[in-house]
Amino acid sequence: MTAVARETTVQMLRRRFRSPAAWGETADLFAVLAAASLPWSTSLTAIFNAAFLVCMVPFPDIRAFLRSLTRPIAAAPIALFLLALVGTLWSDAPWGARLYAVGPTIKLLVLPVLLYHFQRSPRGSWIFIVILASCTLLSVMSWLVAIYPGLALRPYDPLQRGIFVKNYIDQSQEFTLCTVALAYPVMMLLSNKRYWLAGLLTVLGLNFLLNMVFVVVSRTALVTVPIMLGVFALLHLRWRSIAVISAALIVFAAVAWQASPQLRKTADTFSQDYRLYMQENVPTSIGERLEYWRHAARFFVQAPFVGHGTGSSQGLFERAAKEPSWVPGVRVFPNPHNQTLHVAIQWGFIGIGVLYAIWISHFLLFRGDGLATWIGLLVVVQNIFTSLFNSHLFDFHEGWMYVIGVGVAGGMVIRAQQAEAEAREAAS
Numbered sequence: 001m002t003a004v005a006r007e008t009t010v011q012m013l014r015r016r017f018r019s020p021a022a023w024g025e026t027a028d029l030f031a032v033l034a035a036a037s038l039p040w041s042t043s044l045t046a047i048f049n050a051a052f053l054v055c056m057v058p059f060p061d062i063r064a065f066l067r068s069l070t071r072p073i074a075a076a077p078i079a080l081f082l083l084a085l086v087g088t089l090w091s092d093a094p095w096g097a098r099l100y101a102v103g104p105t106i107k108l109l110v111l112p113v114l115l116y117h118f119q120r121s122p123r124g125s126w127i128f129i130v131i132l133a134s135c136t137l138l139s140v141m142s143w144l145v146a147i148y149p150g151l152a153l154r155p156y157d158p159l160q161r162g163i164f165v166k167n168y169i170d171q172s173q174e175f176t177l178c179t180v181a182l183a184y185p186v187m188m189l190l191s192n193k194r195y196w197l198a199g200l201l202t203v204l205g206l207n208f209l210l211n212m213v214f215v216v217v218s219r220t221a222l223v224t225v226p227i228m229l230g231v232f233a234l235l236h237l238r239w240r241s242i243a244v245i246s247a248a249l250i251v252f253a254a255v256a257w258q259a260s261p262q263l264r265k266t267a268d269t270f271s272q273d274y275r276l277y278m279q280e281n282v283p284t285s286i287g288e289r290l291e292y293w294r295h296a297a298r299f300f301v302q303a304p305f306v307g308h309g310t311g312s313s314q315g316l317f318e319r320a321a322k323e324p325s326w327v328p329g330v331r332v333f334p335n336p337h338n339q340t341l342h343v344a345i346q347w348g349f350i351g352i353g354v355l356y357a358i359w360i361s362h363f364l365l366f367r368g369d370g371l372a373t374w375i376g377l378l379v380v381v382q383n384i385f386t387s388l389f390n391s392h393l394f395d396f397h398e399g400w401m402y403v404i405g406v407g408v409a410g411g412m413v414i415r416a417q418q419a420e421a422e423a424r425e426a427a428s
Contacts (some may be wrong), residue, residue: 004195004258004396006284007283017120023055023056023058023059023119024120024121026055026057026367027052027055027056027117027121027303028121028126028153030049030052030129030398031046031048031052031114031117031127031166031404032050032119032123032130033051033084033407034048034050034159034404035114035127035131035134036044036131036133036134036405037046037134038134038397038400038401038404039134039135039138039165039166039170040134040159040165040166041132042397044219045400049110049400050126052110052113053110057118064116065116067117067354068112068116068119068364069112072357073112073361073410074111074112074115074362074363075110075112075363075418076354076357076358077108077109077358078109078112079350079354079357080105080108080354080358081105081108082111083308083328083347083350083351083354084101084102084105084310084346084347085310086308087307087310087346087347087351088102088309088310088347089309090306091308091310091311091346091351092307092308092312092315093168093309093310093312093315094311094312097311097314097315098310098395099311100311101311101313101334101346102310102311103203104394104395104396105394107399107400107403108313108358108393108399108403110386110403110407111403111406111407113407114406114407114408114411115406115407115411116369117409117411117413117414118407118408118410118412118415119410119411119414119415119418120411121411122410122414124275124372124408124409124412124415125371125372127351127408127410128371128408128409130335130374131178131183131389131404132178132204133144134242135174135175135178135208136178136204138164138165138245138300139175139207139211140210141164142162142163142164142211142215143363144164144209145162145163145164146161146214146215146216146317151164151330152165160216161215161216162211162215163216167398168216168217169218169220169353170398171216171221171349172212172216172217172218172221172395173218173220173221173386173392173398174222174401174402175208175209175211175212175381176208176221176225176228176382177378177379177382177401177405178205178208179208179209179225179375180228180229180232180378181373181378182201182202182204182205183205183229183232183236183323184236184375185198185371186198186199186201186202186230187236188203188371204232216373220386220389220390223320223385223389224382227381227385228378228381228382229376231378231381232374232378235374235377236374253283255269259397259411260275271297287327288331288333289328289335289336289337289338289389290318291326292333292336292337292338292341293336293337293341295316295320295326295336296336296338296344297315297341299316299340300343300344300345300348303348304348304349305348305349305350306348307344307345307346307347307348307350307351308346309346309347310347311346312345313334313335313336313345313346314332314334316345317333317334317336318332318341318393322405332411334337335394336393337387337391338387339387339390339394340355340387340390340391340392340399343355355393358393359380359383361386362376362380362406362410363377363380363381365368365410365413366410367414368413370413372412372413372416373409373413374411375405376405376406376409376413379401379402379405379406379409380381380402380406383398383401384400385412386398
């Protein structure tokens, strides 16, 4: 390379380094990479999200950003993090446990930044395309691992059949979201007579659905899929269409039930686990949840207003496990597998109020039509209902699904609202 070419390259790099637009494009790139890596790697997801935040630092519009933080959709997640931080002051847990319990709330601080960035960036749709492509590739690997278990990157476990990376709960969450999210664009494409693209998306949706039917699915997904489909039907279909599609789904469910031993086995564990726990005191998965919920309600009653403090759950359950009322064999777990109870134990009514402020403000954000609105609404609905059986807002994978989904979709919705308001103002 000649001296002139080197100088030109250096000047170009300097211009890009000083360009807010270039930093914005780089932030978009890292957001895309974080979304693409979410189904595959926890480490890469954390690294790319950290890089995204770094790219937001050099040229922010401080006044506009601070103004965006005053909206409930951004203020509520920040408030939960601050509550977790302040809650360390009245906890009796070791300081290591207190600070560790603050960790799951840190990701919520990224949500307001995503909202701010993607109300300015025109590339929000890239995130959803990349997530769909990444989950499609994961489904291909899931089919291959179901046939050739040796391909999996994790030790073989018959309960994790068809899992290439991570676990069947995370994979089911992703496939459920993709399956139901595709219903809206398919409907819009059919109404616009774009049959080939509608057919392609339908095949992708069926691929995810069939994988859950014949390979592996979590019980949480079995509960939430009908709820999410019901939300789609109520919002976007007429009653006649709902009746026809419901009949078709019933037929599909009956055929799938007969054709898939895996599906029957997963569904049968509901009644089997409950019976073993109630009648024989066997520590099953459902039995453990019932045990956690029973004791968590008691912990909440003991400190209903501000809770026991951040990180207190582990110690409370460890002490409860020594009591005669604890079912022998039930594992001690640091959270009760219910998001509301997990928050209530640590921060009482105050925490519950902040948690529900997050869900309600985000739910209200996604009113109206449009793909971004539909995806954002679906992410919120999925998180609310799956959090009945897990602490999914605090779990790494499902928590980041919520942060990325709501942050990107919310930013796109705000961007569209601003454009519409500007168009009305210009017309008037």
